[in-house]
Amino acid sequence: MQNVQYPQSIVGIVGKGATLVVRSTDSIRIEVLNAPDGMRPRTTEVTGAGEVSLELTARNRCESGITRIRVTNTNTNESEEVAIPTKVWGPRMSFVCLVQSSNVHIGWDPRPMAQYYRRDDDELVMYPGDSGGNHAWVHARKLERVFHKHNTPITWLIDDAVAEEQATQIRDWHGRYGDAVAFLPRSFFYYNKRNYNLTSGTDELIDALRPQVRALESAFAGTDWPLYCRTMGADQWVGSPGTRFVEAADALGFEGLWGIGYDHDTCDTSMYHKGTPWDVYKPRQGNF
Incomplete structure (x- = not known):
């Protein structure tokens, strides 16, 4: 069904329930057909447009269940x-x-280190053109095999270029292992002097990020998995994110930001995030 996006999972807490x-950009009606043992919808159905929410109660723990809905x-x-x-x-x-990340690094040329940056089919991971870049999916796959061997789900923190290539594979892992997807914007190479938070206003950032988000979601919708992402990440090549x-x-x-690199002392930009997303926004013990 067009113009509808679904959550990748439903997560609740005993006694507090789940949402x-x-x-959807259109008006829709949601009905819960069945839910795991101990979960019940607070209302039989709900109608609306935009973000349409339906609350469920949760009495029992559930390690792995399925909620079936009709929209x-x-x-x-x-x-x-x-x-x-x-x-x-x-x-x-x-x-x-467990999170694996891979996004295009604008301007990164792996050819001087070709022995380290090859696909399984022995071809370099390259993108043509001045705006091209390269990503590290081939390395992410090596750890993926370890995690999935033990039936451990992975959250894939990726950009739209990786999604365009790997959406079908990640969708299959979602069905088999429970893998999830989060959005990671483009990066701008090592020793980046650009800082999004200092050089761009909020509206400029929205305009820069929105096309990438939509392209990622479109890639998965093309595999019959019309998802949306609740978490966005940032790495050291993006520039320190702050309020903007x-x-x-x-x-x-x-709803959440994921920071990469707690204490990265010896390579790249030697960033010291020590928090999520970065220095300014650290979790505090009193919040938990």
């Missing part, structure tokens, strides 16, 4: 049924999130 959010376009009566992976955590539980970067992320519908 299912479907995004109907209230104008055309077109409908479809969708199965969404569901987990319910107990209060104060901790967990480990956070404002742009919020305006684009992201």
Whole structure:
């Protein structure tokens, strides 16, 4: 069904419940057909446009379940049924999130280190043109095999170029292992002097990031997985994100920022993020 995006998963906490959010530019109706044991919708159905939310109660822990919903376009009566992976955590539980990242680094030329940056088919990962770049998917695949061997899900922090190449593969891993997708913008090579937060206003950042987000989502929609991303990342080549970067992320519908590099002392830009997303926005013990 067109103009509808689904959450990649539903996550709840015992006693606090869970929220299912479907995004649509059209008016839609959401009905829960069935849910894991101990979960029940607070209302039988909900109708709306934009971000349409339906609340569920959660009484029991659920390691791996499925919530099935029916979504109907209230104008055309077109409908479809969708199965969404569901987990319910107990209060104060901790967990480990394994993330693999790969995005295009504008201006990076791997040819001087060709022995390290080849695909499995022995071809360099190259993009033509002045605006081209290269990404590290071939390296991410090496760790992927280790994680998936133990049925461990991965969150793929990627840009639209990687999504265009690998959306079908990641969709298949989502179905088999529960993998998820987050958005990582373009990078601008080592020792980058550009700082998005200092050189661009919030509106400029939104204009720069929105086409990349839409292209990533379009790549997955083309594989019959019309997802949306709740988390955006930033790495050392982007430029230190601060208030403007956070404002742009919020305006684009992201709920979290992922920082890379806690203490990176010996290579690249020697960044010291020590927090998420970066220095200015550290988690504090009193928040948990």
